[in-house]
Amino acid sequence: MSADPPTTQLTRLADEDLLTLVERGDAEAFEVVYDRHSRVAHSLAFRLLGDRQAAEDLVQDSFLAVWRGAGGYSPARGSVRNWMLSIVHNRGVDRLRTLAAISRRQQALEQVELRRPDEPDAAALGIGRVMAGALRQELSSLPNDQFDVLKLAYYGGLTHHEIAEMLGVPLGTVKSRMRLGLERLRRGLGAAEAATI
Amino acid sequence: MTHEHDALRDLIAPVALGAADPHEIARVEAHASECAVCREELGSLRSAAAVLAVAVPQREPSPDLKASLMRTVRAEAAERAAGAAVEAGAPVAATRPRRSPLRWIGLHPWPVVAVVASLAALLLGWNIALQSGSDGSEDVTTLSISGTADAPGVTGRIVYVPGEDTAVVRLSRLPQLEPDDAYQLWVIRDGVPSSAGLFESTGPTEAQTVATGLEGADALAVTAQPRTSRTMPEPPILIEAAL
Numbered sequence: 001m002s003a004d005p006p007t008t009q010l011t012r013l014a015d016e017d018l019l020t021l022v023e024r025g026d027a028e029a030f031e032v033v034y035d036r037h038s039r040v041a042h043s044l045a046f047r048l049l050g051d052r053q054a055a056e057d058l059v060q061d062s063f064l065a066v067w068r069g070a071g072g073y074s075p076a077r078g079s080v081r082n083w084m085l086s087i088v089h090n091r092g093v094d095r096l097r098t099l100a101a102i103s104r105r106q107q108a109l110e111q112v113e114l115r116r117p118d119e120p121d122a123a124a125l126g127i128g129r130v131m132a133g134a135l136r137q138e139l140s141s142l143p144n145d146q147f148d149v150l151k152l153a154y155y156g157g158l159t160h161h162e163i164a165e166m167l168g169v170p171l172g173t174v175k176s177r178m179r180l181g182l183e184r185l186r187r188g189l190g191a192a193e194a195a196t197i
Numbered sequence: 198m199t200h201e202h203d204a205l206r207d208l209i210a211p212v213a214l215g216a217a218d219p220h221e222i223a224r225v226e227a228h229a230s231e232c233a234v235c236r237e238e239l240g241s242l243r244s245a246a247a248v249l250a251v252a253v254p255q256r257e258p259s260p261d262l263k264a265s266l267m268r269t270v271r272a273e274a275a276e277r278a279a280g281a282a283v284e285a286g287a288p289v290a291a292t293r294p295r296r297s298p299l300r301w302i303g304l305h306p307w308p309v310v311a312v313v314a315s316l317a318a319l320l321l322g323w324n325i326a327l328q329s330g331s332d333g334s335e336d337v338t339t340l341s342i343s344g345t346a347d348a349p350g351v352t353g354r355i356v357y358v359p360g361e362d363t364a365v366v367r368l369s370r371l372p373q374l375e376p377d378d379a380y381q382l383w384v385i386r387d388g389v390p391s392s393a394g395l396f397e398s399t400g401p402t403e404a405q406t407v408a409t410g411l412e413g414a415d416a417l418a419v420t421a422q423p424r425t426s427r428t429m430p431e432p433p434i435l436i437e438a439a440l
Contacts, residue, residue, distance in 0.1 A: 153216035
């Protein structure tokens with residue numbers, strides 16, 4: 001039983017090809033997937049749960065879910081990275097909803113801040129610097145009301161019903177702010193991709 | 198476009214953010230599977246939401262996390278390979294060709310009064326076959342196990358990977374757990390059981406867990422017992438395997 005690092009050949013494969021190998025039980029291919037995405041997965045898990053051990057437990061559970069059910073990936077769900085992050089996010093939100101009352105989540109959210117424009121990230125995120133810069137700019141220019149609902153929903157694990165109640169605004173308003181905020185991020189994503197072509 | 202379409206389209210942003218209720222998510226995903234407009238929008242907003250996933254300060258996970266995860270993954274990979282070999286009709290050896298760190302010896306009774314009677318019955322339920330990787334590519338030892346008198350229908354397999362000092366315990370045809378109960382793995386050394394952790398079902402009647410640090414262990418056992426009572430094993434004991 002060898003614990004040597006994965007071969008160079010494997011590290012050159014695309015995520016989708018690696019997942020095919022993982023589905024066949026290839027532990028080395030899985031290790032390459034882990035090396036590529038564990039940092040961003042752990043960062044999201046820590047931001048959701050606010051505790052290092054809880055975050056590592058979440059990352060471990062999420063990657064084991066990938067290992068044990070890699071067949072669940074479909075290109076229709078987007079990139080492998082986004083699919084894996086959605087697993088981390090869904091499981092993290094489940095834990096938030098199970099373990100924390102809304103008041104505790106509010107408290108945790110006070111510590112939540114989006115990445116600041118001067119923080120390094122492009123290499124860690126596997127995207128180009130131009131794209132990363134465009135995304136940061138789009139995030140930092142979001143109107144506060146849209147920024148707040150995105151933050152409460154995505155990092156706080158609150159449903160749109162809970163957010164409406166918490167902010168004292170109609171449900172339709174919350175859904176509208178969510179859509180406007182996401183559409184703005186989508187435009188930023190498109191512009192960023194265009195800038196890298 | 199119908200009223201239903203408009204109502205569900207309104208929920209796409211909450212769904213993309215993971216901020217909808219489960220029944221709302223199910224409705225939107227079902228609708229999106231038939232509506233190209235909503236399918237495209239859901240995919241597009243999910244991609245936008247993924248920006249939020251990466252827009253947080255980056256933190257490296259500890260090296261221990263990778264080490265622990267890879268121990269489990271390599272052990273399970275070896276277990277899958279061993280299972281495939283069995284299904285392909287590879288001969289099951291009666292002896293193991295390599296000496297592992299574990300001592301495959303008889304079971305000592307545990308110093309737990311409550312389970313002594315059960316243990317006597319357990320011995321009758323064992324059906325252990327030893328085998329190892331026939332091609333020498335993986336040094337693994339596999340035990341086919343069946344349930345104790347407490348749970349005669351249970352079947353399973355323990356695969357021990359000496360290189361990782363890790364065993365994968367896979368059980369099927371398990372009895373249904375009581376609401377507040379959990380499966381619990383025990384490692385027994387010199388007749389003294391110590392907990393190796395709780396684990397959950399992975400299917401309607403199936404469960405799987407991974408045990409590490411088995412050097413010097415005499416036996417593994419699995420119980421179903423209340424989550425709050427985790428310091429000593431209690432009946433029913435579902436399986437027990439002498440190592």
